[in-house]
Amino acid sequence: DTEVTQTPKHLVMGMTNKKSLKCEQHMGHRAMYWYKQKAKKPPELMFVYSYEKLSINESVPSRFSPECPNSSLLNLHLHALQPEDSALYLCASSVSGIYNEQFFGPGTRLTVL
């Protein structure tokens, strides 16, 4: 299984809602990542988990809260988002460090109203 899955594919939420994005991989990878990608822009790294510990947090607002329950799962909890947070959220995984090739999921397209 060489796939990274993400749910949901699309999400529309209000600014007062709480929602979560989920990511799963079964490749035995020990590093997982969240990226944010705005339209016609490159992906921007948000968080890196390495061996289930948060190793990089790119100064992301606290309304985004990552969680890594185990080495196969990665969640991104969303609360009190702003319309400018609307974007494609990509999850990726790699064997270990960020210097390895990353396998990306299809993304969750988030719209904040």
Added chain:
Amino acid sequence: AQKVTQAQTEISVVEKEDVTLDCVYETRDTTYYLFWYKQPPSGELVFLIRRNSFDEQNEISGRYSWNFQKSTSSFNFTITASQVVDSAVYFCALSENNNDMRFGAGTRLTVKP
């Protein structure tokens, strides 16, 4: 600070033409990693190649080839005999010292039949 420049915002070619996508990077580190990713219209990023700073050998994979030149800080990507299925946004990316992953702005390639 690390930086990746993809000066070509958009390129349009006719099928079977060769096309080269440019990537210039900046880093002060001696150890770093360079990547190319493809993002087709479906949105999912696909890993193409990874190079470390100590390996300047050029690589060929089918119709794809990469030219890594440390002297000019460039890591260019050539598609030979382009096909319509090559239409996508191509990102060059840099990771240095196991910290962070920075993508270039991307080059949108359109291959017309």
